[in-house]
Amino acid sequence: MLQVPFIRENKELVIERLAKRNIDATQMINDVISFDEDRRRIQTELDNTLAESNSLSKEIGNLFKSGEAQKANLLKERTVQLKETSKELAEALNNKSNELNELLYKIPNVPNKLVPSGNSDLDNEEIFKEGEIPVLHENALPHWELAKKYDIIDFELGNKITGAGFPVYKGKGARLQRALIAYFLDKNTAAGYTEYQLPLLVNEASGFGTGQLPDKEGQMYHVTEDNLYLIPTAEVPGTNIFRDVVLNESELPIGITGYTPCFRREAGSYGAHVRGLNRLHQFDKVEILRVEHPSKSYEALDGMVNHVKTILKELELPYRILRLCGGDLGFTSALTYDFELFSTAQDRWLEISSVSNFETFQANRLKLRFKNSDGKNELAHTLNGSSLALPRVLAGILENYQTKDGIVIPKALQAYTGFNIID
């Protein structure tokens, strides 16, 4: 969530930048400012009431001690009144604060100045492209056909066991999955990220911390019995490591990486584009996550983009990088780069990584701060990205590396798979 003082001091800029997301935030921003004024006014009133009550209580104590019970009892009457007043004010304050917070939860992050205006993914800006698009043999197949042909992924079986979107990987397919996970983790740790194994279920507070709650609970599987949520991404448990944390400036930057399965309900997304591995309810992902000093976060974002690039280059896959436009930018992000892999057999680009700088948007909700050189607590910047999401990378490998003799394993992966062809 945005910080109220920031909104107050940069009202015009905030409205102007939010317009990149095609929203007119004027009303909301004005409301935030006026709710906050109300809140502070009530707070002051309450504080004064409590201050009087506190000093009277002290006086009463002293009077009792010096044996002036009658005087004390007189004062008691006044405190009863004050108690009544403060109760009312406390309730009003609570209501106003809730009203303000609910509004703040609805306002997305302020886009960075680099974010292009636009309505949809069509307006995203391509900023980089690399890798050769292979020329496939005549009877090239999409990955779901390949999966069947070589018996490495069984969608029907997943259907039987659980339902659509829960594929079963077998034999070399399963081994390839494990190889990719190990390979990604090795690349990330070599780049300085510390490996974590994180819980796959999180509590409500964590859901709030990263912004899945209160608005997007429909996207997560909810275990109502214990009020826990299955994670939609390692970002949730990973970022919540830092909830209510005050770091020393010298501890920055922090980089962590972790492999987790991800669970997404994906309510309402059906159709041709969700075939095979393109969109799943359960999928594997290796995530990278950074906590940065505000002055260094954009440098770090570039660093993350470069890191993901080196992996795709090593896998020799054709990809491009997009700078997301305002209309396509995630709620919590200030600037996002998407990586898309070209699926030759499907003749379309598949999103395989999304690298974002959230600036203080997450940190504000998380209360993730560091002690700056003035000794003051200051919100840190958080960033994260996939490095990488498995299913579509797998789809890309299957499709782009298919030959008449089978699917060739990229060189960089062969040490991990222990075989160099799926046939």
Place this chain on the structure above:
RNA sequence: GGAGAAAUGGCAGAGUGGUCGAAUGCGGCAGUCUUGAAAACUGUUGAGGGUCACACCUCCGGGGGUUCGAAUCCCUCUUUCUCCGCCA
């Protein structure tokens, strides 16, 4: 799942109705001494709201209650520890 104990500042740990945002120790920061460091000594050191700055207010696991007044008493929830049961 059953029984018992506990939850206090970065950490350890005192405090059982007003003099407590909280002793003391460790740690952190600044200084004295030192060529430098260590040791020793001195000072300083929680967070949030509010203010130009002060004042002032809130916070002793969360929520509620008793009281003029709660870290302290009561209720409730959560978590941790110990023992028993079950178990990869």
